[in-house]
Amino acid sequence: xxxxxxxxxxxxxxxxxxxxxxxxxxxxxxxxxxxxxxxxxxxxxxxxxxxxxxxxxxxxxxxxxxxxxxxxxxxxxxxxxxxxxxxxxxxxxxxxxxxxxxxxxxxxxxxxxxxxxxxxxxxxxxxxxxxxxxxxxxxxxxxxxxxxxxxxxxxxxxxxxxxxxxxxxxxxxxxxxxxxxxxxxxxxxxxxxxxxxxxxxxxxxxxxxxxxxxxxxxxxxxxxxxxxxxxxxxxxxxxxxxxxxxxxxxxxxxxxxxx
Numbered sequence: 001x002x003x004x005x006x007x008x009x010x011x012x013x014x015x016x017x018x019x020x021x022x023x024x025x026x027x028x029x030x031x032x033x034x035x036x037x038x039x040x041x042x043x044x045x046x047x048x049x050x051x052x053x054x055x056x057x058x059x060x061x062x063x064x065x066x067x068x069x070x071x072x073x074x075x076x077x078x079x080x081x082x083x084x085x086x087x088x089x090x091x092x093x094x095x096x097x098x099x100x101x102x103x104x105x106x107x108x109x110x111x112x113x114x115x116x117x118x119x120x121x122x123x124x125x126x127x128x129x130x131x132x133x134x135x136x137x138x139x140x141x142x143x144x145x146x147x148x149x150x151x152x153x154x155x156x157x158x159x160x161x162x163x164x165x166x167x168x169x170x171x172x173x174x175x176x177x178x179x180x181x182x183x184x185x186x187x188x189x190x191x192x193x194x195x196x197x198x199x200x201x202x203x204x205x206x207x208x209x210x211x212x213x214x215x216x217x218x219x220x221x222x223x224x225x226x227x228x229x230x231x232x233x234x235x236x237x238x239x240x241x242x243x244x245x246x247x248x249x250x251x252x253x254x255x256x257x258x259x
Contacts (some may be wrong), residue, residue, distance in 0.1 A: 004257035020047040051159035067094040073136025074105040080161045084223035091227045098122040119147040124154035132162025139166040158210045161219030165212045169193045177207045204253035
């Protein structure tokens with residue numbers, strides 16, 4: 001398979017000619033040009049046919065990629081956040097973590113994590129994400145709730161997995177919306193959020209700016225859905241294939257449309 005660097009190829013080919021490139025993954029292979037279809041030998045992604053102008057625009061946009069802030073609390077469920085973290089990271093999002101303080105947290109009594117930031121010094125992000133596993137304390141912490149509310153102007157999307165819905169619900173983000181959560185917490189969320197329509201037996205619910213998912217592995221489905229929404233279904237399919245997550249079925253959730 002013939003290949004050359006993107007800069008060199010631009011100088012030696014016609015401006016609007018077409019070549020093959022891997023989906024942008026943040027690796028060195030992002031700037032490689034392939035002359036034949038196939039898969040990238042570096043990241044394993046299927047090569048896409050693009051003009052050099054299209055590729056240049058994508059590379060420029062990559063440096064303006066959306067950031068996603070993962071709020072992690074002590075006792076957080078590992079797969080709740082680790083699955084979506086893999087999805088968003090491989091899809092090219094800038095992912096960072098925050099907790100109430102910068103003190104280490106322990107997930108399910110297993111994995112120790114040092115947050116990148118506390119709520120006192122965390123930078124703005126395009127997306128705020130919350131996860132289940134001991135979600136009760138942060139959902140009742142006025143400091144955390146006020147911090148979430150203070151980020152409304154700078155946040156484009158909210159994402160929750162499992163009982164992370166209780167946290168964003170306490171911040172008023174699910175008022176008069178449709179949502180879902182961990183199967184054994186459906187009734188509890190209905191009680192906690194009386195104006196929210198809480199659904200069972202659905203992998204995720206997309207209200208436009210707020211996306212909630214069911215428990216644990218369903219967070220991967222919701223994350224792939226958000227990637228497809230923001231970057232296109234082909235990118236989400238590439239991520240799912242890379243992760244060998246053959247369970248994902250695009251559209252296997254509820255997208256609420258405004259009437």
